[in-house]
Amino acid sequence: MSNGIILWGAISLRALRVHWALHELGLSYQFRPIQSRTGETLTAEYTGHNPKQKIPCLQDGDFTLTESPAIVNYLFNAYGAGKDVHLPRNAAEQARADEWSYFAMMELDAHSLYLIRRHKFLSEIYGEAPVAVASAAEYCLKQINAVAPAVAEFDPYIFGERISAADILLATTLDFAERYEVDLPPSCRIYRDRAFARAAFQAAKARNEDLDAA
Ligand SMILES: N[C@@H](CCC(=O)N[C@@H](CS)C(=O)NCC(=O)O)C(=O)O
Numbered sequence: 001m002s003n004g005i006i007l008w009g010a011i012s013l014r015a016l017r018v019h020w021a022l023h024e025l026g027l028s029y030q031f032r033p034i035q036s037r038t039g040e041t042l043t044a045e046y047t048g049h050n051p052k053q054k055i056p057c058l059q060d061g062d063f064t065l066t067e068s069p070a071i072v073n074y075l076f077n078a079y080g081a082g083k084d085v086h087l088p089r090n091a092a093e094q095a096r097a098d099e100w101s102y103f104a105m106m107e108l109d110a111h112s113l114y115l116i117r118r119h120k121f122l123s124e125i126y127g128e129a130p131v132a133v134a135s136a137a138e139y140c141l142k143q144i145n146a147v148a149p150a151v152a153e154f155d156p157y158i159f160g161e162r163i164s165a166a167d168i169l170l171a172t173t174l175d176f177a178e179r180y181e182v183d184l185p186p187s188c189r190i191y192r193d194r195a196f197a198r199a200a201f202q203a204a205k206a207r208n209e210d211l212d213a214a
Contacts, residue, residue, distance in 0.1 A: 005029035008046065009055030010208055012036055013179075014068040017172050018056045019204035021072040024163060025079045031213045037125075069105050069169050076165040086162035093159065097166040100158055103147065104166075104173040112140035113173070116180045140182050144174070152187035156194055163195070171195035 007022065009015030010033035022029050034040035034055060041053040050057040050066045057064065058071045060078070065071050080087045088094040115136040119129040157167045174192045178184050184192070195201060207213065 004059075004061040006032060006059040008032040008034055008049065008057040008059075010035050010211055010213075012055055012208075013172055013176050015056040016204060016208045017068045017168055018058060018071050018075070019208045020168050020172070020201050021075045021165065023200035023204040023207075024085055024168070024198075025075055025083055027075070027079055031207060031210070033211045033213050035211075069101055069165075072165045072168050073101075084162060086157070086159040086164040088159075088164075096158070097164060100166040101169045103143070104170045107143045108140055108173045108177060112136040112143070113176050113180055113182075116140070121180070137180075137182060140177055144177060144182065144188060145185055148185040148187045151191050154191055156191075163198070167195060 005022070005027060007015070007018055007029050009018065010031075012035070034046065036055055040046065041050070041055060046057075047053055049059065049064055052066060054066070056068055056071060057066050058074070060074075065074055076085060076087060088097050113136075115129075116133050118126040120133045123129075155161075157163050158170070171192050174184060174188050175196070178189070178192075196205075
């Protein structure tokens with residue numbers, strides 16, 4: 001357990017990734033439930049922690065970290081030893097974890113889903129771009145369909161019985177895709193549902209949505 005951890009960021013799926021990692025690791029933490037596009041990320045205090053003015057941001061003592069995949073991996077590496085989670089045991093496993101993580105973060109999250117979010121669901125801020133949105137949705141579905149057979153082989157997670165940081169990144173991003181109207185193939189839906197049924201995920205989701213938290 002650590003009492004020096006503070007997580008900034010509520011409601012957002014990217015903040016949820018960090019809440020989930022903290023719950024899987026059984027870590028206590030303080031929560032600053034600031035949200036995107038409310039002005040709360042623009043304060044001088046928060047900008048001091050994250051000049052990018054985005055959530056999530058983690059403080060662990062005097063160590064400050066942004067970018068949800070970096071934070072999830074940091075927490076697993078710093079606090080996962082001896083816990084009921086999977087940590088890569090060799091270079092090949094680390095590479096496999098990286099492969100799934102970069103796939104989720106780059107091919108799905110950055111290249112396609114964030115584009116759909118900005119130019120379809122937040123078009124009043126970022127402008128409409130229907131051709132780009134349709135192309136991104138098609139691209140995202142093609143990428144997800146390409147990995148669906150491999151996801152069907154997870155037993156039940158990427159590395160077997162124990163959940164890994166890469167699972168947190170992949171499962172949340174597949175859910176992100178479904179929210180943005182990408183039709184998940186059955187193996188991906190089953191995997192996401194299985195991961196989200198975990199007690200740690202359910203507790204994390206409740207905390208992520210608890211705007212009265214301090
Ligand atoms: N790559 C970053 C993205 C962070 C991000 O875009 N956060 C959104 C909320 S999900 C945000 O803070 N948006 C506020 C804004 O764009 O002003 C991560 O994964 O942490």
